[in-house]
Amino acid sequence: MERVVLKNKQMPLHYQIADYLINMLKSSETPVGERLPPEEKLSNVFGVSRATVRHALDHLSKQGMIIKKQGKGNFWTDISRGIRKEKQSGINRQIFRISEKTTVKSAGKELVKASAAVSQFLGLDKGAEVYKFTRLRYLGNEPLSFTINYMPKIFGEKILKKHLRQMMMLEILENVIGLELGIIEHEVEINRADKLISSHLSIAPLDPVLTVKTSVYDGKQCPVEIVWTYFVENKYKFKVVLDK
Secondary structure, three states, rough: OOOOOOOOOOHHOOOOHHHHHHHHHHOOOOOOOEEEOOOHHHHHHOOOOOHHHHHHHHHHHOOOOOEEOOOOEEEEEEHHHHHHHHHHHHHHHHOOOOOOOOOEEEEEEEEEEEOOOHHHHHHOOOOEEEEEEEEEEOOOOEEEEEEEEEHHHHHHOOHHHHHHHHHHHHHHHHOOOOOOOOEEEEEEEEEEOOHHHHHOOOOOOOOOOEEEEEEEEOOOOOOEEEEEEEEEEEEEHHHHHOOO
Protein backbone atom coordinates (compact mmCIF):
# COMPACT_ATOMS: atom_id res chain seq x y z
CA MET A 1 0.00 0.00 0.00
CA GLU A 2 1.23 3.48 -0.88
CA ARG A 3 1.05 6.43 1.49
CA VAL A 4 -2.51 7.77 1.87
CA VAL A 5 -3.30 11.35 2.83
CA LEU A 6 -6.57 11.78 4.73
CA LYS A 7 -7.94 15.17 3.69
CA ASN A 8 -11.42 15.32 5.23
CA LYS A 9 -11.03 17.61 8.23
CA GLN A 10 -14.70 17.21 9.19
CA MET A 11 -14.61 13.45 9.65
CA PRO A 12 -12.70 11.66 12.46
CA LEU A 13 -9.57 9.93 11.19
CA HIS A 14 -10.62 6.45 12.26
CA TYR A 15 -13.82 6.69 10.18
CA GLN A 16 -11.82 7.80 7.15
CA ILE A 17 -9.45 4.86 7.55
CA ALA A 18 -12.33 2.40 7.91
CA ASP A 19 -14.03 3.78 4.79
CA TYR A 20 -10.79 3.63 2.83
CA LEU A 21 -10.27 -0.04 3.73
CA ILE A 22 -13.85 -0.90 2.75
CA ASN A 23 -13.40 0.87 -0.60
CA MET A 24 -10.23 -1.15 -1.17
CA LEU A 25 -12.26 -4.29 -0.55
CA LYS A 26 -14.98 -3.19 -3.00
CA SER A 27 -12.41 -2.59 -5.72
CA SER A 28 -10.90 -6.03 -5.03
CA GLU A 29 -7.56 -4.58 -4.04
CA THR A 30 -7.86 -6.50 -0.75
CA PRO A 31 -8.65 -10.24 -1.11
CA VAL A 32 -11.70 -11.31 0.86
CA GLY A 33 -10.90 -13.77 3.64
CA GLU A 34 -7.32 -12.55 3.79
CA ARG A 35 -5.55 -10.77 6.59
CA LEU A 36 -5.52 -7.00 6.70
CA PRO A 37 -2.13 -5.27 6.83
CA PRO A 38 -0.61 -5.14 10.35
CA GLU A 39 -1.43 -2.16 12.57
CA GLU A 40 2.10 -0.81 12.26
CA LYS A 41 1.95 -0.82 8.46
CA LEU A 42 -1.49 0.87 8.46
CA SER A 43 -0.15 3.46 10.87
CA ASN A 44 2.66 4.29 8.44
CA VAL A 45 0.39 4.26 5.38
CA PHE A 46 -2.15 6.70 6.86
CA GLY A 47 0.35 8.71 8.92
CA VAL A 48 -1.57 8.24 12.17
CA SER A 49 -0.93 6.66 15.54
CA ARG A 50 -1.50 2.95 16.14
CA ALA A 51 -4.25 3.93 18.58
CA THR A 52 -6.14 5.61 15.73
CA VAL A 53 -5.67 2.52 13.56
CA ARG A 54 -6.98 0.29 16.35
CA HIS A 55 -9.99 2.60 16.68
CA ALA A 56 -10.70 2.16 12.94
CA LEU A 57 -10.35 -1.62 13.19
CA ASP A 58 -12.66 -1.68 16.22
CA HIS A 59 -15.22 0.21 14.13
CA LEU A 60 -15.01 -2.42 11.36
CA SER A 61 -15.19 -5.20 13.95
CA LYS A 62 -18.41 -3.81 15.45
CA GLN A 63 -19.91 -3.81 11.95
CA GLY A 64 -19.00 -7.47 11.58
CA MET A 65 -16.64 -6.68 8.71
CA ILE A 66 -13.47 -8.07 10.29
CA ILE A 67 -12.54 -10.49 13.03
CA LYS A 68 -9.39 -10.47 15.12
CA LYS A 69 -7.58 -13.77 15.58
CA GLN A 70 -5.26 -13.79 18.55
CA GLY A 71 -1.65 -13.75 17.47
CA LYS A 72 -2.56 -13.77 13.77
CA GLY A 73 -4.12 -10.37 13.02
CA ASN A 74 -7.38 -9.04 11.57
CA PHE A 75 -9.26 -10.83 8.80
CA TRP A 76 -12.17 -9.91 6.53
CA THR A 77 -15.37 -11.85 7.38
CA ASP A 78 -18.17 -13.39 5.31
CA ILE A 79 -20.13 -10.16 5.70
CA SER A 80 -17.40 -8.32 3.84
CA ARG A 81 -17.47 -11.06 1.21
CA GLY A 82 -21.08 -10.12 0.47
CA ILE A 83 -20.08 -6.52 -0.15
CA ARG A 84 -17.57 -7.46 -2.83
CA LYS A 85 -19.95 -9.91 -4.48
CA GLU A 86 -22.61 -7.21 -4.65
CA LYS A 87 -20.07 -4.87 -6.24
CA GLN A 88 -18.92 -7.51 -8.72
CA SER A 89 -22.46 -8.48 -9.67
CA GLY A 90 -23.41 -4.84 -10.22
CA ILE A 91 -20.44 -4.23 -12.52
CA ASN A 92 -21.21 -7.30 -14.60
CA ARG A 93 -24.84 -6.28 -14.95
CA GLN A 94 -23.62 -2.94 -16.28
CA ILE A 95 -21.20 -4.54 -18.72
CA PHE A 96 -23.84 -6.86 -20.15
CA ARG A 97 -26.65 -4.30 -19.94
CA ILE A 98 -28.88 -6.55 -17.84
CA SER A 99 -31.80 -4.74 -16.24
CA GLU A 100 -35.54 -5.02 -15.74
CA LYS A 101 -35.88 -3.90 -19.39
CA THR A 102 -33.97 -6.89 -20.81
CA THR A 103 -35.54 -10.30 -21.35
CA VAL A 104 -34.23 -13.72 -22.37
CA LYS A 105 -36.05 -14.69 -25.57
CA SER A 106 -34.37 -18.07 -26.05
CA ALA A 107 -32.01 -20.29 -24.05
CA GLY A 108 -30.21 -23.44 -25.13
CA LYS A 109 -28.12 -26.19 -23.55
CA GLU A 110 -26.20 -28.94 -25.33
CA LEU A 111 -23.21 -31.23 -24.90
CA VAL A 112 -20.56 -30.55 -27.55
CA LYS A 113 -16.92 -31.29 -28.32
CA ALA A 114 -14.72 -28.45 -27.13
CA SER A 115 -12.80 -26.40 -29.65
CA ALA A 116 -9.04 -26.04 -29.23
CA ALA A 117 -9.45 -22.62 -27.59
CA VAL A 118 -12.10 -23.83 -25.15
CA SER A 119 -10.31 -27.04 -24.16
CA GLN A 120 -7.02 -25.19 -23.70
CA PHE A 121 -8.59 -22.57 -21.42
CA LEU A 122 -10.50 -25.12 -19.33
CA GLY A 123 -7.47 -27.42 -19.08
CA LEU A 124 -9.24 -30.33 -20.82
CA ASP A 125 -8.06 -32.86 -23.37
CA LYS A 126 -8.49 -31.82 -26.99
CA GLY A 127 -11.99 -32.68 -28.15
CA ALA A 128 -13.32 -33.28 -24.65
CA GLU A 129 -17.06 -32.83 -24.15
CA VAL A 130 -18.25 -29.61 -22.55
CA TYR A 131 -21.61 -27.99 -22.03
CA LYS A 132 -22.52 -25.15 -24.35
CA PHE A 133 -25.18 -22.67 -23.26
CA THR A 134 -26.71 -20.01 -25.48
CA ARG A 135 -28.91 -17.05 -24.63
CA LEU A 136 -30.53 -14.40 -26.77
CA ARG A 137 -31.43 -11.24 -24.88
CA TYR A 138 -33.81 -8.55 -26.06
CA LEU A 139 -34.06 -4.93 -25.03
CA GLY A 140 -37.71 -4.09 -25.51
CA ASN A 141 -38.77 -5.62 -28.82
CA GLU A 142 -35.34 -5.76 -30.44
CA PRO A 143 -32.37 -8.15 -30.05
CA LEU A 144 -29.56 -6.82 -27.88
CA SER A 145 -27.04 -9.62 -27.35
CA PHE A 146 -26.29 -13.27 -28.04
CA THR A 147 -24.18 -15.18 -25.51
CA ILE A 148 -22.34 -18.51 -25.77
CA ASN A 149 -20.97 -20.08 -22.57
CA TYR A 150 -18.71 -23.15 -22.36
CA MET A 151 -17.96 -25.02 -19.13
CA PRO A 152 -16.92 -28.51 -17.92
CA LYS A 153 -19.57 -31.23 -17.68
CA ILE A 154 -19.32 -31.37 -13.89
CA PHE A 155 -20.77 -27.85 -13.67
CA GLY A 156 -22.95 -27.71 -16.76
CA GLU A 157 -24.99 -30.82 -15.98
CA LYS A 158 -26.47 -29.08 -12.92
CA ILE A 159 -27.75 -26.07 -14.84
CA LEU A 160 -31.32 -26.06 -16.18
CA LYS A 161 -32.86 -23.84 -18.85
CA LYS A 162 -35.03 -22.19 -16.21
CA HIS A 163 -31.86 -21.00 -14.47
CA LEU A 164 -30.72 -19.37 -17.71
CA ARG A 165 -33.92 -17.34 -17.88
CA GLN A 166 -33.87 -16.28 -14.24
CA MET A 167 -30.21 -15.45 -13.45
CA MET A 168 -26.89 -14.29 -14.84
CA MET A 169 -24.45 -17.18 -15.32
CA LEU A 170 -22.21 -15.84 -12.56
CA GLU A 171 -25.19 -15.96 -10.19
CA ILE A 172 -25.92 -19.52 -11.34
CA LEU A 173 -22.33 -20.59 -10.68
CA GLU A 174 -22.50 -19.18 -7.17
CA ASN A 175 -26.08 -19.99 -6.13
CA VAL A 176 -26.82 -23.20 -8.07
CA ILE A 177 -23.39 -24.81 -8.43
CA GLY A 178 -22.06 -23.41 -5.15
CA LEU A 179 -18.75 -22.13 -6.53
CA GLU A 180 -16.64 -19.46 -4.86
CA LEU A 181 -15.72 -17.20 -7.77
CA GLY A 182 -12.39 -15.43 -8.09
CA ILE A 183 -10.99 -13.38 -10.97
CA ILE A 184 -13.23 -12.48 -13.91
CA GLU A 185 -11.55 -11.08 -17.03
CA HIS A 186 -13.32 -9.21 -19.85
CA GLU A 187 -11.78 -8.55 -23.27
CA VAL A 188 -13.66 -6.25 -25.66
CA GLU A 189 -13.19 -5.99 -29.42
CA ILE A 190 -15.13 -5.34 -32.62
CA ASN A 191 -15.70 -8.34 -34.92
CA ARG A 192 -17.76 -9.12 -38.00
CA ALA A 193 -20.96 -11.10 -37.54
CA ASP A 194 -20.95 -14.63 -38.95
CA LYS A 195 -24.12 -16.36 -40.15
CA LEU A 196 -25.07 -17.63 -36.67
CA ILE A 197 -24.60 -14.28 -34.94
CA SER A 198 -26.30 -12.28 -37.68
CA SER A 199 -29.35 -14.55 -37.65
CA HIS A 200 -29.82 -14.19 -33.88
CA LEU A 201 -29.20 -10.44 -33.75
CA SER A 202 -31.21 -9.71 -36.92
CA ILE A 203 -28.32 -7.96 -38.64
CA ALA A 204 -26.58 -8.57 -41.95
CA PRO A 205 -23.64 -11.00 -42.19
CA LEU A 206 -20.31 -9.19 -41.75
CA ASP A 207 -21.97 -6.29 -39.91
CA PRO A 208 -19.84 -5.11 -36.97
CA VAL A 209 -20.65 -6.58 -33.55
CA LEU A 210 -19.13 -5.65 -30.22
CA THR A 211 -17.70 -8.83 -28.71
CA VAL A 212 -16.96 -9.37 -25.01
CA LYS A 213 -14.85 -12.43 -24.23
CA THR A 214 -15.14 -13.36 -20.54
CA SER A 215 -12.83 -15.74 -18.68
CA VAL A 216 -14.07 -16.88 -15.27
CA TYR A 217 -11.94 -18.45 -12.50
CA ASP A 218 -12.85 -19.82 -9.10
CA GLY A 219 -11.35 -18.70 -5.79
CA LYS A 220 -8.38 -21.04 -6.31
CA GLN A 221 -7.68 -19.53 -9.75
CA CYS A 222 -8.91 -22.62 -11.61
CA PRO A 223 -10.77 -21.89 -14.89
CA VAL A 224 -14.54 -22.35 -14.64
CA GLU A 225 -16.01 -21.10 -17.92
CA ILE A 226 -15.23 -19.12 -21.03
CA VAL A 227 -17.87 -16.92 -22.64
CA TRP A 228 -18.43 -14.90 -25.79
CA THR A 229 -21.15 -12.24 -25.80
CA TYR A 230 -22.05 -10.47 -29.03
CA PHE A 231 -23.87 -7.11 -29.02
CA VAL A 232 -25.59 -5.19 -31.76
CA GLU A 233 -22.95 -2.49 -32.04
CA ASN A 234 -25.17 0.61 -32.18
CA LYS A 235 -27.28 -0.56 -29.23
CA TYR A 236 -24.49 -1.08 -26.73
CA LYS A 237 -23.80 1.56 -24.11
CA PHE A 238 -21.64 1.14 -21.03
CA LYS A 239 -21.52 3.80 -18.37
CA VAL A 240 -18.97 3.90 -15.55
CA VAL A 241 -19.24 6.22 -12.56
CA LEU A 242 -16.17 6.44 -10.36
CA ASP A 243 -16.51 7.88 -6.88
CA LYS A 244 -13.61 9.24 -4.90
